[in-house]
Amino acid sequence: MRFEIHILSSGTGSPTVIHNQTSQLLIVGRYHFLIDCGEATQFQLVKYGYSYMKVSHIFISHLHADHYTGLIGLLNTYNLNHRTAGLHIFAPEGMEEIIQVQLRLSAVSLRYPLHFHLTNTDEESQLLELKELSVTTFPLKHRLPVTAFVFREKERPPGIRKEMASALSPEACQAFKKKQDFRDEQGSLMKWADYTQPAPSPRSYAFVTDTVYLPEIASLLKNIDILYHEATFGDDMAEHAAEAAHSTTTEAALLAKAAGVKKLLIGHFSNRYTDLQPLLFQSRQIFPETYLATEGSSFHIPYNR
Amino acid sequence: MRFEIHILSSGTGSPTVIHNQTSQLLIVGRYHFLIDCGEATQFQLVKYGYSYMKVSHIFISHLHADHYTGLIGLLNTYNLNHRTAGLHIFAPEGMEEIIQVQLRLSAVSLRYPLHFHLTNTDEESQLLELKELSVTTFPLKHRLPVTAFVFREKERPPGIRKEMASALSPEACQAFKKKQDFRDEQGSLMKWADYTQPAPSPRSYAFVTDTVYLPEIASLLKNIDILYHEATFGDDMAEHAAEAAHSTTTEAALLAKAAGVKKLLIGHFSNRYTDLQPLLFQSRQIFPETYLATEGSSFHIPYNR
Numbered sequence: 001m002r003f004e005i006h007i008l009s010s011g012t013g014s015p016t017v018i019h020n021q022t023s024q025l026l027i028v029g030r031y032h033f034l035i036d037c038g039e040a041t042q043f044q045l046v047k048y049g050y051s052y053m054k055v056s057h058i059f060i061s062h063l064h065a066d067h068y069t070g071l072i073g074l075l076n077t078y079n080l081n082h083r084t085a086g087l088h089i090f091a092p093e094g095m096e097e098i099i100q101v102q103l104r105l106s107a108v109s110l111r112y113p114l115h116f117h118l119t120n121t122d123e124e125s126q127l128l129e130l131k132e133l134s135v136t137t138f139p140l141k142h143r144l145p146v147t148a149f150v151f152r153e154k155e156r157p158p159g160i161r162k163e164m165a166s167a168l169s170p171e172a173c174q175a176f177k178k179k180q181d182f183r184d185e186q187g188s189l190m191k192w193a194d195y196t197q198p199a200p201s202p203r204s205y206a207f208v209t210d211t212v213y214l215p216e217i218a219s220l221l222k223n224i225d226i227l228y229h230e231a232t233f234g235d236d237m238a239e240h241a242a243e244a245a246h247s248t249t250t251e252a253a254l255l256a257k258a259a260g261v262k263k264l265l266i267g268h269f270s271n272r273y274t275d276l277q278p279l280l281f282q283s284r285q286i287f288p289e290t291y292l293a294t295e296g297s298s299f300h301i302p303y304n305r
Numbered sequence: 306m307r308f309e310i311h312i313l314s315s316g317t318g319s320p321t322v323i324h325n326q327t328s329q330l331l332i333v334g335r336y337h338f339l340i341d342c343g344e345a346t347q348f349q350l351v352k353y354g355y356s357y358m359k360v361s362h363i364f365i366s367h368l369h370a371d372h373y374t375g376l377i378g379l380l381n382t383y384n385l386n387h388r389t390a391g392l393h394i395f396a397p398e399g400m401e402e403i404i405q406v407q408l409r410l411s412a413v414s415l416r417y418p419l420h421f422h423l424t425n426t427d428e429e430s431q432l433l434e435l436k437e438l439s440v441t442t443f444p445l446k447h448r449l450p451v452t453a454f455v456f457r458e459k460e461r462p463p464g465i466r467k468e469m470a471s472a473l474s475p476e477a478c479q480a481f482k483k484k485q486d487f488r489d490e491q492g493s494l495m496k497w498a499d500y501t502q503p504a505p506s507p508r509s510y511a512f513v514t515d516t517v518y519l520p521e522i523a524s525l526l527k528n529i530d531i532l533y534h535e536a537t538f539g540d541d542m543a544e545h546a547a548e549a550a551h552s553t554t555t556e557a558a559l560l561a562k563a564a565g566v567k568k569l570l571i572g573h574f575s576n577r578y579t580d581l582q583p584l585l586f587q588s589r590q591i592f593p594e595t596y597l598a599t600e601g602s603s604f605h606i607p608y609n610r
Binding site for chain 1: 319321322325347348351352369371375378386399402407410411412
């Protein structure tokens with residue numbers, strides 16, 4: 001099953017020739033999740049060749065323009081392309097009003113069901129429960145209400161060991177997959193652990209954007225495979241970062257270290273940085289497994305048995 | 306004085322790798338006018354190296370997403386860049402509501418004055434009167450109220466002929482520039498036409514987007530230097546064009562011919578056309594001075610004496 005993070009764009013509000021505004025595509029199995037949708041997200045999706053029609057759930061962290069203004073265009077494009085599949089949007093209060101006022105004034109009537117879900121910007125909460133994974137959200141701290149999103153695969157049942165599968169009854173297999181022992185017709189006990197191999201560990205991704213440094217969220221990010229954390233500024237601008245309610249490269253790395261994540265992606269780079277290598281260097285001093293979330297880059301999480 | 310049309314983007318709603326959504330920059334002397342502002346207009350302005358901070362007036366033809374959704378991002382960027390100069394937006398009813406709801410929900414308070422002006426979508430009317438030029442608007446016909454914009458330089462006073470300038474009194478020069486004859490101290494009559502050369506002809510540009518073919522507007526476009534007219538479809542799609550309330554290459558050319566314009570630019574190309582040459586060919590069969598308004602192309606109107 002795929003578990004891939006695709007960086008569509010990674011800049012801030014002001015346009016540059018290098019960066020567009022925040023947006024990421026997370027593909028987990030058959031699901032295509034869009035995380036934030038800054039201006040021109042639909043162009044980035046097309047530019048990198050993604051199947052943008054497949055997006056079923058869109059997660060918006062907060063209502064600063066560089067994180068949501070691409071949404072109305074994408075919704076219109078879905079309409080032009082005769083989408084019929086429902087679309088779920090998770091966002092703070094206000095997103096629905098912004099979209100509805102535009103649809104009304106453009107006299108657009110959507111051909112597909114659009115479902116808005118409010119994110120809880122006050123406390124950690126469950127957002128979405130699917131067969132394969134769950135999505136939770138928790139508040140960050142910025143100039144507007146903003147939340148992080150955490151995507152966690154569910155624990156899967158152990159697999160029947162291939163060399164034994166043909167000799168087992170369907171009833172035995174069913175029990176073993178539930179981690180239950182099974183007594184056969186002769187009355188002898190078959191232990192599930194003997195006939196199975198552990199399922200791969202559930203994989204996880206966390207998206208943390210536009211926030212001051214919050215050391216206390218490390219406990220909510222324990223053992224995450226990949227953490228995206230904004231690092232709008234380098235250490236040279238630490239004071240300004242605090243004023244602007246953003247984080248630095250070092251702060252992102254400190255959090256990744258405290259949470260014990262496997263990999264850190266930094267992004268949301270201020271347009272003053274044309275060379276990103278110093279930013280990467282700063283983070284790696286503290287957390288060596290740091291990578292730049294630059295436009296067009298992809299990070300796959302393989303199964304870990 | 307500069308009179309330049311810069312095509313920022315020329316596509317329709319659906320994103321492609323070739324086109325962005327409609328936007329043009331018209332530079333007349335010291336004025337930078339933005340005409341329509343589809344998604345990602347601010348990125349196009351940066352990509353082509355224009356001084357986007359200089360834009361003082363923005364003209365929005367109608368409220369379909371591909372013509373206005375770049376506006377909120379641009380307004381935010383002006384704020385981030387500490388703009389203080391006022392900005393005028395000319396648009397149909399609804400544009401102000403769309404912007405204000407987003408500024409309110411993003412908790413953005415602008416550092417610069419923003420002035421909205423309603424376009425009259427019912428009849429031809431004057432929109433803007435400046436020292437050097439005037440802008441008028443008139444209704445087109447599409448699925449939403451939409452207007453065209455016509456930019457016309459004003460007639461300028463005749464110039465004093467260089468070889469004679471030094472021998473003339475300031476009073477004589479003043480009279481001649483008003484096309485008045487002047488009687489000198491000796492009582493002899495100096496005829497203004499003998500001492501002046503005609504000013505260059507006023508230049509003009511018309512922007513006609515998203516409309517069914519309207520032969521009757523030719524009279525409003527008489528002798529325009531450059532006419533931009535949408536040609537969303539080629540002749541192969543004439544029936545569909547009428548249904549979708551758009552124009553074809555041939556219709557744009559027929560209008561240019563009837564109006565007697567000097568040059569025709571066609572754009573707003575449907576994303577089904579990856580090769581635009583057949584579209585150009587169709588228009589040129591009727592109106593040879595047709596050009597493609599493709600991204601990044603510029604059209605200068607020189608002085609015509």
